[in-house]
Amino acid sequence: MYRSVAQLDAVSNFLAGWFPTYFMRFALPEPSVQGRAVYALRLRAGRGGERRGVMVVGGTHSRELMNPDAIIELAVDLFVSHRSGSDITYGNRTWSAADIKLILETLDLWLVPCMNPDGREYVMNVDSLWRKNRRDNPRTECDGVDLNRNFDVLWGVTQGQTSCAQCSDVYCGPEAFSEPETRNIRSVLDKRRVDCFVDVHSYSELVLWPWGHAPSQTVDPTKRFTTLPSGTCAPIGVAGYQEYMPPRDLQRFQTVGSRIVSAISSVRGRAYTSEPSIALYATTGTQSDYAYSRHIANPRLRKTYGFTFETGPWAGSAADSFHPADPTLIKRDAKAGIIALMQQCICAIEVIGAQFFATEAEVTELRRIRDELLATTEAGRAWIALFERAQLPLLTTLMADEQLSSDAAALVKRAADLAKSTRARMRDEDVDGAIRFVRTLSKVPAAVEVRADLRAVERRLEALRGLTSARALESLMAEPPQSRRPNARRGARG
Amino acid sequence: MSAEKVDPGKGLRFEATVHPGDRDVPLESVADLDLDRVPDPQRGVRLLVSTDQIVALLERGYEVRLHRVARVEPLSPELRIDDDEAVAWLEKRVQGIPREEGEP
Numbered sequence A: 001m002y003r004s005v006a007q008l009d010a011v012s013n014f015l016a017g018w019f020p021t022y023f024m025r026f027a028l029p030e031p032s033v034q035g036r037a038v039y040a041l042r043l044r045a046g047r048g049g050e051r052r053g054v055m056v057v058g059g060t061h062s063r064e065l066m067n068p069d070a071i072i073e074l075a076v077d078l079f080v081s082h083r084s085g086s087d088i089t090y091g092n093r094t095w096s097a098a099d100i101k102l103i104l105e106t107l108d109l110w111l112v113p114c115m116n117p118d119g120r121e122y123v124m125n126v127d128s129l130w131r132k133n134r135r136d137n138p139r140t141e142c143d144g145v146d147l148n149r150n151f152d153v154l155w156g157v158t159q160g161q162t163s164c165a166q167c168s169d170v171y172c173g174p175e176a177f178s179e180p181e182t183r184n185i186r187s188v189l190d191k192r193r194v195d196c197f198v199d200v201h202s203y204s205e206l207v208l209w210p211w212g213h214a215p216s217q218t219v220d221p222t223k224r225f226t227t228l229p230s231g232t233c234a235p236i237g238v239a240g241y242q243e244y245m246p247p248r249d250l251q252r253f254q255t256v257g258s259r260i261v262s263a264i265s266s267v268r269g270r271a272y273t274s275e276p277s278i279a280l281y282a283t284t285g286t287q288s289d290y291a292y293s294r295h296i297a298n299p300r301l302r303k304t305y306g307f308t309f310e311t312g313p314w315a316g317s318a319a320d321s322f323h324p325a326d327p328t329l330i331k332r333d334a335k336a337g338i339i340a341l342m343q344q345c346i347c348a349i350e351v352i353g354a355q356f357f358a359t360e361a362e363v364t365e366l367r368r369i370r371d372e373l374l375a376t377t378e379a380g381r382a383w384i385a386l387f388e389r390a391q392l393p394l395l396t397t398l399m400a401d402e403q404l405s406s407d408a409a410a411l412v413k414r415a416a417d418l419a420k421s422t423r424a425r426m427r428d429e430d431v432d433g434a435i436r437f438v439r440t441l442s443k444v445p446a447a448v449e450v451r452a453d454l455r456a457v458e459r460r461l462e463a464l465r466g467l468t469s470a471r472a473l474e475s476l477m478a479e480p481p482q483s484r485r486p487n488a489r490r491g492a493r494g
Numbered sequence B: 001m002s003a004e005k006v007d008p009g010k011g012l013r014f015e016a017t018v019h020p021g022d023r024d025v026p027l028e029s030v031a032d033l034d035l036d037r038v039p040d041p042q043r044g045v046r047l048l049v050s051t052d053q054i055v056a057l058l059e060r061g062y063e064v065r066l067h068r069v070a071r072v073e074p075l076s077p078e079l080r081i082d083d084d085e086a087v088a089w090l091e092k093r094v095q096g097i098p099r100e101e102g103e104p
Helices: A005-018 A066-084 A097-106 A117-125 A180-191 A247-268 A287-297 A318-322 A328-344 A348-356 A361-376 A378-400 A402-420 A428-442 A445-463 A469-478 B027-033 B051-059 B083-093
Strands: A023-027 A039-043 A052-058 A088-090 A093-095 A107-112 A196-202 A206-209 A273-276 A305-311 B013-019 B036-038 B045-050 B063-069
Touching: A005 A023, A005 A039, A005 A066, A005 A117, A005 B083, A039 A066, A052 A066, A052 A180, A052 A328, A066 A088, A066 A097, A066 A107, A066 A196, A066 A305, A066 A328, A066 B083, A088 A328, A093 A247, A097 A107, A097 A328, A097 A348, A097 A378, A107 A180, A180 A287, A196 A287, A196 A328, A206 A247, A206 A287, A247 A273, A247 A305, A247 A328, A247 A361, A247 A378, A287 A305, A305 A328, A318 B036, A328 A378, A348 A361, A348 A378, A348 A402, A361 A378, A361 A402, A361 A469, A378 A402, A378 A428, A378 A445, A378 A469, A402 A428, A402 A469, A428 A445, A445 A469, B013 B027, B013 B051, B027 B045, B027 B051, B045 B051, B051 B063
Parallel strands: A052 A107, A052 A196, A196 A305, A206 A273
Antiparallel strands: A023 A039, A039 A107, A088 A093, A206 A305, B013 B045, B013 B063, B036 B045
């Protein structure tokens, strides 16, 4: 069962009216081609300024009906969990109330349940297999632009499933951002902080990430889409072209993608596949590639990790796959995947920084160390991966414990101070304090899945004793976490 | 070549898969025809196509297998939530949670 555009809008209107401390509803700057308002919701709990943001978009392709419903229902699920302190359970997977509290109190969730309302209305009332928006293309009877080809990343390059023909169902439009619906999405990305992005489509049970136009490679940074012509109405003219992606970003897409897949699988065992978009088929001008591409085209912009979900399995026919008679289970899978993405977007260092520090100086310094040093070597990236793996299960416990969170803040502060001076030394009290903290964390129940990681951290901390911060960083960049103890270790002093 | 529009209520539309055929025509070239491609469970080429589009595919040497008619018709009313049901769903979900302000 599926909601009409008016019913979707009514839900967001009621939520914002009834619970304004959680929901802010706003019309995006431009009405759709046919004059319908397009609404977004911001969902958050608690006070404070701008936070890390997750943007979730649905309804880009009109006939993929279940995703706008899933997004608005997820908004309600998250709100109810936070407001009533209840867990969220989808099938065999449960997120504790504390998990959801962490999401709503540390992130801004920007939801656009139905970015293409004209298309959805057309599906409901005229053609249930319509894909595009309802643009009246001039000098032809063919209507519509494929909104997921209209974004400004290699726009108009007809690689694979992209076309400059107005009658095509993958028509990219007369120019990049020719459509108000796509300009609306750009507007949110321009005006709000969005660190993670997902455009939710159907079907095929996929979690996709950049790039859509070419395979990725991590060795030749000169191969960037910014060097290729756009608007050519021809395929990429470079034989064997492969798009550069920094190894750190590739690792991030792969690890987050695999965690999303794992969360979905835990609901009822559906085996989604995480892979680059081009594995489905080649595309250009897509929404999630655009979200990720923005910081490359304009280095002043924030990096946004962009994903596309393709929810639901093949159901025997295209119509039954796009809008099955009962999408309940598929929506549950989709919501699990979106929650997993939200969790992966949380940054423990930023959470601690926002709570304890007056400025972003410490967070900025540690981010610099991560991105400019650790991310440049395989061993360094292994340490980043370890941190990202361990932070989520531990953060809920940590933030609920005043002493632990205070200790964490002190460590972050000291690490940032050390990072600022290459000559500063890791004193015994630095190492001992950090080891005590890690050992305390190891004892909390939530640490069970990351205990080996914590042991690896403890071992390395011991090895860093007395080193300058420069040498300590060199060590981390040269040697990945050791899963087993090479020699007998010294205990923490004091 | 661009595909003809399937006029709502006029032309027939089919769900079809496309295969290289006896002439072993590369499937990648199907993209040149600008047809409405939908995901295929076997990662093959599955399309929603009109009769004219089928003719174009056959003329290029492809083998086209028709699986079903995909009529140009509105979403079945059975798949649509009615207004009362939509409101009742939300009220049930937030039942017991005090509203912060009056109804919008």
